[in-house]
Amino acid sequence: MAILWTDDLATGVSIIDEQHKELFIRINALLEACGQGKGKIEVANVIDFLEGYVITHFAEEERYMITANYPAYSEHKAQHAEFMNNFAQLKATFRDEGPGVHVVVKTNHLVIDWLRTHIHKIDKALAGYLNSKK
Numbered sequence: 001m002a003i004l005w006t007d008d009l010a011t012g013v014s015i016i017d018e019q020h021k022e023l024f025i026r027i028n029a030l031l032e033a034c035g036q037g038k039g040k041i042e043v044a045n046v047i048d049f050l051e052g053y054v055i056t057h058f059a060e061e062e063r064y065m066i067t068a069n070y071p072a073y074s075e076h077k078a079q080h081a082e083f084m085n086n087f088a089q090l091k092a093t094f095r096d097e098g099p100g101v102h103v104v105v106k107t108n109h110l111v112i113d114w115l116r117t118h119i120h121k122i123d124k125a126l127a128g129y130l131n132s133k134k
Contacts, residue, residue, distance in 0.1 A: 002028045003112065009119055011127030013064060019057045020119055026050075027111050030104070039104040046107055047094055054084055065126065068133050076122055083118070086110055 005024045010017050026049050033042035058080040065073045090110055094103050 002031060003115060009124070011123055012131045013127065015060060016057075016064070016123070016127075019053070019060065020123070023053065023057075023111070023115070026053075027108070027115070030108065034104060034108070040099040040101070043094070043099045043104045043107050046111075047091060050087060050111070051091070054080075054087060058084070061123070061126065064130060068130055070126060070129055072125065072129075076126060079118060079122055083110075083114060 003024060005021050009020065011020075026046055030039065030042045030046045033039050062073075062077055062080070064070075065076060070076070087110065090103070090106055093106060097103060
C-alpha cells in the first residue's frame, strides 16, 4: 500500500518539500516491489538513496534552522542524529546479512515511522516557524 504525499505535509520551503516528495517516491517503490515479491532487490536501491539523502536533506534543513535562528534547532538536529544512527545500524545489518526480508522490514519500519512522525510533526513545526519569518 503506497504512502501518499498530501499538501498538509508541505513545509512551504520548496527544496525541502521536493526532497520529502522524493523520499515518498523511493519508499513507495520499495513498498510496490515488496508487493510483487521483489523487495529484496529494491531495498539495496533505497539504502543507496538514503545514504546520500540523509546527508543532503538534513544539512539543508539545518542550514535553514541556523539562518532563521530556530529555537528548537538542538532538538531537531538530535532527531536527525538519531535517524542517522538508526540508518547506520540498518546499513550494517544489510552489509552483514544481505537483502533479506528482515532488512526490507527494518527499512520500511525506519522510513515510514520517520515519515509519519518527523515530517508530519517536527518538520511541520519548523515550517511554521520559517513561514512566520517571511
